[in-house]
Amino acid sequence: MGEAEQAGSTQEGAARRAGKAPSTEETQRVFESLRNAVLDQRLPPGLQLKEQALADAFGVNRAVVRQALARLEIYRLVTHAPNRGVFVAHPSAAEGRDLFTARRYIEAAIVELAVERLKDADIARLRALVRQERQAYEAQDVRKALRLSVDFHLQLADAVGNTVLASFLDEIVTRMPLVVLAHRRESPPACMLDDHEQILDAIAAGDAGRARALMIEHVGHLEGRVSLDRGTQQGDSGIARLLGLEEGCGS
Amino acid sequence: MGEAEQAGSTQEGAARRAGKAPSTEETQRVFESLRNAVLDQRLPPGLQLKEQALADAFGVNRAVVRQALARLEIYRLVTHAPNRGVFVAHPSAAEGRDLFTARRYIEAAIVELAVERLKDADIARLRALVRQERQAYEAQDVRKALRLSVDFHLQLADAVGNTVLASFLDEIVTRMPLVVLAHRRESPPACMLDDHEQILDAIAAGDAGRARALMIEHVGHLEGRVSLDRGTQQGDSGIARLLGLEEGCGS
DNA sequence: GATTACATGATTGTCAACAATTTTCAGAGA
DNA sequence: TCTCTGAAAATTGTTGACAATCATGTAATC
Incomplete structure (x- = not known):
């Protein structure tokens, strides 16, 4: 799904603003790719984000994906259903x-x-x-x-x-x-x-x-x-x- | 360090406001305990929060502690030094x-x-x-x-x-x-x-x-x-x- | 005595295997 | 045709072990 993004002024700015210290660069990379996908309206609300699929797509471990998803959840970009998975948020x-x-x-x-x-x-x-x-x-x-x-x-x-x-x-x-x-x-x-x-x-x-x-x-x-x-x-x-x-x- | 907190109106309110979906109740528990410790000024800025020590103290896995710390980092309650650890934030x-x-x-x-x-x-x-x-x-x-x-x-x-x-x-x-x-x-x-x-x-x-x-x-x-x-x-x-x-x- | 080099220990970062849970789907029965 | 049952597959959750990195303390050297 979301792969490498075009580098632009927003990315580094966002890293400074929201992302803060890159708790392992990989996690940060996955997080920002997904965040950019949301910003570009490429992710429809309700879509399930499966850990293994993301891990394969980004070439990282599932643990890394898991951390990135947890971060997305804090920003309310995704919702986490225990034992079910994470889904792109569907704001009321x-x-x-x-x-x-x-x-x-x-x-x-x-x-x-x-x-x-x-x-x-x-x-x-x-x-x-x-x-x-x-x-x-x-x-x-x-x-x-x-x-x-x-x-x-x-x-x-x-x-x-x-x-x-x-x-x-x-x-x-x-x-x-x-x-x-x-x-x-x-x-x-x-x-x-x-x-x-x-x-x-x-x-x-x-x-x-x-x-x-x-x-x-x-x-x-x-x-x-x-x-x-x-x-x-x-x-x-x-x-x-x-x-x-x-x-x-x-x- | 931070163990069970006295139940009060703030906790559940905070859970609704900031904590959101309990991405595994354990993570949420650890996060809130540490957050409450900050609110009560029990954690001096600069103190290192070691993963294993917290895991032992809360009786949970290191992965849970890790997620809780990542969440604290997003709220800028702690700073994360790669390969060094996380430290209670020292706001400028x-x-x-x-x-x-x-x-x-x-x-x-x-x-x-x-x-x-x-x-x-x-x-x-x-x-x-x-x-x-x-x-x-x-x-x-x-x-x-x-x-x-x-x-x-x-x-x-x-x-x-x-x-x-x-x-x-x-x-x-x-x-x-x-x-x-x-x-x-x-x-x-x-x-x-x-x-x-x-x-x-x-x-x-x-x-x-x-x-x-x-x-x-x-x-x-x-x-x-x-x-x-x-x-x-x-x-x-x-x-x-x-x-x-x-x-x-x-x- | 002070400083650098090195070995040791401690801590974080990564990973894969296993367990638990949910979903899917085929089949039996009404 | 629909519903219920149950097994199989898929997905998430958990755990422990291993690798990489950093801090500490000791010894050798200037």
Whole structure:
């Protein structure tokens, strides 16, 4: 299933943020491959991850796979059913709502701090990232665009320099793709390419209130792409999910 | 070292918040015992946690201990030195600052939501907790008071009902004792027994702005008990730490 | 006396075999 | 056709042994 990933700025950043000390490089490698697979929406919720299959695929021992899976479980990317196995998580609507609510607060905190702490070089780097993201969209490379879109948020958090808030945001955005897969709307609304750019403008202008409002609105746009209403079932049961596998626009 | 803990409302709550699915009950048991030991400030930063010793102490296999330690590592309660072992974390001053900053934002979010969502029964339960806390202080049971003080924050978060924010706060408050141990001020300022009560009053009165301000101020009081100035060394080197093992007042 | 080289012990990391549990599937019976 | 039973296969959980690495203490050398 998940094999070697393309090296990118996200991987090392994630290692610093979430993965921490590589408790044996092998475990870390397997963990990050699976985590990246989730980020790229390659793993459908509910899929069983069998230890031996993963061990064979990665060329490692089952014990290593087991540790990687245990770590994924802590980040709630998989659920562990005792004596049954681990399955890609299938977040409930309530969980999705909690994630978006928490994301609003965390992102608001980050932009607030960004106005105070970001250097010109940081803003320039983030602007370059937004340009890349736009190019990816224009090139129809949706997967890459989605990834760059996530990277924008993560690198903004990194630039702010608060490791705790950065790791929290990292956990949230990593769990988001599963929420999207489990609760996608049939007709996704139009993509919002300009949000990131406007947020950067507000930060660069030192307008904390506007930056904060824009970011909260941006998260609202993202939440609009899924249906998390209070009556929604936990997620469609298998078949319906496989029909909507083409991904929309990003984070 | 850490053996069975007194059962209390925190344990099950923590299991729901942070611990998640008990990937084999044994692992969860070991993890929580060690986590509780950190919360009670029984584990000095820098102490090595040897796998075999823990396995013997808990009567479990080394693999179980290994998984529990890996989990502790993700919460940054321990640091893992490859081929050397795991050691109780020794948070830097920068890490401490990040934790307090993040805590301000998270707690502010929680009280904001608390004003909207808390039922009368929730408030009554929290008031009872504050009373217990006061009694513990009056009875000079500092350890219990500290624990109840932490419980107040965690149960407030639980009552709000956002599992994501609750788990974030859980991680923060669990890491705090290590920051305190590593960067304790010589003369702790007076304890602030009334903060929790006033926060509850503001929430009960529906005054979100005041509740938020009081909570931020409260976190400021907590931060005042440690010295995290930008010139401070990572922590004193062993001997000095052992001299100041008696604990102050809580969270 | 201080320092380096080396042997010893302790600890972590890896692995494969075994046990326990669950799932699957074939077949009997209603 | 459906359901129940039970054996077989597949999967997870556990344990112990072995290898690799690091820390400790001793002896030799400058």
